[in-house]
Amino acid sequence: MTDRNAFLEKIADHLGKKRDRRVQPDVSTHLAETREQASARADRMRKEARDNAPALLGALQEGATAQGWVVHRVPSPEDAADAVIDICQRSAARSVLLARMEALSRVPVEKTLKAAGIDVTVAARPEGEAYSEEARLAVRRAAFTADVGITGVDYAVAETGTVVLHPRGGVSRLVSLAPPRHIAIIEKGQVLPSLDELFALEREAFHAGRLTSSYNLISGPSRTGDIGATIVQGVHGPVEVHMVLIG
């Protein structure tokens, strides 16, 4: 492969300059903002999201509906579990895949689903067990055969009707992707107004050494317009996506 320095020297040369070791970021980019400023801004954003939680939940409902989510707004975690059962039964689901997330420990999904005779798998290796190729493949097989995948969310974004998921232990990348139906459970206080807040918070997570290996913004069902410019849902990801909003 081409040597890195040779490659970068050539670029500097074409720009008619020497290689810069230090560049003052232009004011247009957020890089111009110091870590302290970024962190103070992130704190303000979190506070605003908490203070405006009820209004943001309403805005999310609107944004999500426009993006093709089916939105179910319920008052309590128990009602959320009922909404989940209802969705699963309506789509005649036989097997459900769960992420292991905090929200799902508050919503009694597993118990209620099992009581309804639906097969439930947690898409994660048992807590404490080390990662292995077999464990990864087992999760993948489960994801490709399940009828419904259920997750909580790490953030939701009202502007774009988006849920954000950080893969990590307990949260496979495939639960929200491979099964034909995805249900995302959202609690009050998780909603951000816009993409600006989301990416500012992710940047702050990086500064704090908390940035995850990847994250996904999910804004409605999988879709394509590649055949005759007709919109079809459910290409590689879910054909149907549900948001259960608690609060």
Place this chain on the structure above:
Amino acid sequence: MEVKTRAFKGKANETLADPVLQKSLENVYSGFHLRRIQAGGATPGWDEQRDRARAIKAHTIANLDYYLDMLVRNVEAKGGKVHFADDGKEAARFVVDLARSRGVKTVIKSKSMVSEEIGLNDLLEAESIEPVETDLGEYIIQLARETPYHIIAPAIHKTPEQVAELLAAKSGGPKKTTAKEMTAVARTLLRDAFQRADMGVTGVNFAVAETGSITLVTNEGNGRMCTSAPRIHVALMGMEKVVPSMADLSAFLRILIRSATGQRISAYVSVVNGPRAAGDEDGPEEFHLVIVDNNRSRLLKDAALRESLYCIRCGACMNACPVYRKVGGHSYGWVYPGPIGAVVSPVMSGLKEGKALPFASSLCGACREVCPVRIDIPSMLLHLRSELAEGADRSQRSAGVVDRASFRLWRFGMSGRGRFDLGARLVRFVLWPLSRRGWTGWLPFPLGGWTSTRRFKVPAGRSFVARWRNRQGGA
């Protein structure tokens, strides 16, 4: 990808005469252009977002060496590997060698224009590694063994009937009739590939220097599949794709997605910060970022063309272009069609070979107006035209002897009062007998091209100056 820019005129004429293609091309306007216009109008602060994105791009490209260096260090800090490739051959060779060394038999691919540039699929096949395109449009194109027609909608020229035949032949099943049924067939075929493949190859929409991340924008979910299911992820990126900060992504995603399809956001945006972390359930164990030049340096070097590297590949200029909408994507003969393609394709793949492309424009300016980062495409087309006619590099000149002689004569005639009057008298003398009511339908060589499709207004019987003199004398 094979360079066929020389065939522009022939291909364009074929497309113009093909009623099926002309019908498909109407989708470009109704399906994309009108939606983009609506989306822009409905977005508060739309123009400010564009200005900001442009300013960020200008700053980043002006300091590209610095930001690429920052990107590399941060990717490596998270356990990713970065590789540089001067040209397409080197980049493709790298991916194939990596696949072989890891015992990969099947490679799943999310849409990547760089991969088209470097001809990756052909090289993989030559080494008996199966490449599977997973963007539905790209998959259709791969089944048809063609090249993309449009950077956002690669198979927009294929009728549903043609797609049905391709999918039936591949699946061995019956021919489907609706887009929904056909999509279901493709879903089943590709699900198998997602589970078999050991390597995912993707493009990069934006790379973030500060965090060492890459971003993928898709609607189908194939980008997510390619970065979730296989154990190796290779991302191919043109060297201009870097932005400084993660917090800059919101502005870029807003303008990119609205400009591409008119959506507020695509169904999926994936941000990849490296290989899987120790505690993750899944995700690739290896992450490789390949940064490709492949003659982008030529665009960088020429200050008049540098801003073509601000392009975020939304395709809006194609949809807005009255020429693209008639001659279609294949006429341009290389990876990037349409107005931005008429600038970058000839420069990247050979200016003399692609000499027809900078002329494939009426310079109406619709592309500049619609471009989310306000790239001045018409000025760059004019710059390339002048390079072709009288550029410093004589080997790249392509204007014919007759053209050059005529323009020299024109300049001589127009730059002296007496010569101008003489010329005007001469033109009047030659053309007046051939004209009817002041118009002629025939001009002598080399001007015959003008009158082959329209008439030419002959200068008036007496010049303005002569009439003025006459009036002054009579008063």
